[in-house]
Each structure stands twice: as C-alpha cells, then as structure tokens.
Amino acid sequence: MIDEPFSRAAWRRNETLYERIRTMPFNMALAAGTLEADRFRHYIIQDAHYLTAFARALAIAAAKADDANGIVQFAEAARVAIVVERSLHADYFVRFGVSQEAFAAAGLSPACHHYVSFLLATAHAEPYPVVLAAVLPCFWVYAEVGQDIHRRTVAANPYQAWIDTYAGEDFAAAVAAVIETTDRAAGRAAHDTLEAMHAAFTRAMQLEWMFWDSAWRLERWPD
Numbered sequence: 001m002i003d004e005p006f007s008r009a010a011w012r013r014n015e016t017l018y019e020r021i022r023t024m025p026f027n028m029a030l031a032a033g034t035l036e037a038d039r040f041r042h043y044i045i046q047d048a049h050y051l052t053a054f055a056r057a058l059a060i061a062a063a064k065a066d067d068a069n070g071i072v073q074f075a076e077a078a079r080v081a082i083v084v085e086r087s088l089h090a091d092y093f094v095r096f097g098v099s100q101e102a103f104a105a106a107g108l109s110p111a112c113h114h115y116v117s118f119l120l121a122t123a124h125a126e127p128y129p130v131v132l133a134a135v136l137p138c139f140w141v142y143a144e145v146g147q148d149i150h151r152r153t154v155a156a157n158p159y160q161a162w163i164d165t166y167a168g169e170d171f172a173a174a175v176a177a178v179i180e181t182t183d184r185a186a187g188r189a190a191h192d193t194l195e196a197m198h199a200a201f202t203r204a205m206q207l208e209w210m211f212w213d214s215a216w217r218l219e220r221w222p223d
C-alpha cells in the first residue's frame, strides 16, 4: 500500500475545523464587504505583529532545512512575510486609519500572543518536519479562505486588496511548494515525528480559528 501524503491526511483530520473557519462571521462579513472597520483594524494590527513572528519562525525553518532548496524556500518565505507586514503599515494602516501610536499601544492580543508563542517555541525546539507542519496551516488555510472569499466577493468590496493577496497565483504557488516540502520531510520521518507533525498542524489550524475569532470579538487583555 502506498501511504497517503502527510498533507492529505492532515487536511482530512481537520476538515470540520476548516469548514468552521471558512464560515466564521469574520470571513462571511469580509466576503460580503460588510465587515465593520474596527474589526478589520483589530485584525490588521494583530496580523502585523503575527507576520513579524511568522517571518522569524520561517527563518528558523530555513536554518533547520535539510537541503539547500529548503534554505532558499524558507528564507524567501521569511522575506515575503516581512514585505506583506510592511504593506499592512504602508497601505492598510493608512487606509483604515491605524496610527503608529495606536499600533504601538495595541501590543499583541491574547490569541495573537498564543499563536506566535506556539510558532516560535515550535520553531526553536522541534525538528524540521514538525516546524514545517506548524507553519503549513498559515499558508494553506489562507490560500483556501482567500480563494473561497474571492469566489463569493461583491463588487467594490473595501477588502478586495486583502482578498486578492491570498487568492492570487503567487500565494498559491508558495503554498503548493510548502505542501511539497512538508510531504517530502514527512516521507522520511519516524512514526513519533509524524504524530508530532499532526499535532502541530491541528494546533496551528485551531489557532487560525482563534485569531479570526479574536478579531471579531475585538479581544483584549483584562486591564
């Protein structure tokens, strides 16, 4: 019997969770163009924090890569995450009225803090295949959600630029490449490493849900 690739097994284990993410109030409202600006502002502020940490985790993946292609792939992914983070500041923060002071004052929300702590702890402490499994949902879920919203979006959606970033061909190609690298690493991994990969993948996907949910609820720390 030929084993099913890790990515297919991981997606199947989390199909219900993906469907819950796809149909979250935040994503439904984003697609309809009716998402309130304060919820989107919360989201982009937290996403700027998130992307900086995500870039660090990707740079650690690059350092842990088992071949030269992996170093190039994740060093480039780290660079792109920072490019996207800078475009949040230069474009979205300006358009949606987030000042530098508001950003600095906001800090990381509980859900964002949880997600980046998980990513950075995993990147620092776990072997390369598990690091890949932890960052894979960040790519894959966004491509799926981006494409799903793109199919449902309305004319003159104020969030169209955000939607196009994640529904586009460049992002899809990056996601396909991360899936391929993760499946290759899984193919060489021992059984216990494979189970750790599944646990990391599921946890990251749960944290994706929590991240959108926290923006919807305008989540904050207690005073």
Ligand SMILES: Cc1ncc(CO)c(N)n1
Pocket: 047, 050, 051, 137, 138, 139, 142, 208, 211
């Ligand atoms: C929370 C989160 N996950 C994934 C992505 C896409 O890389 C993003 N921009 N933000």
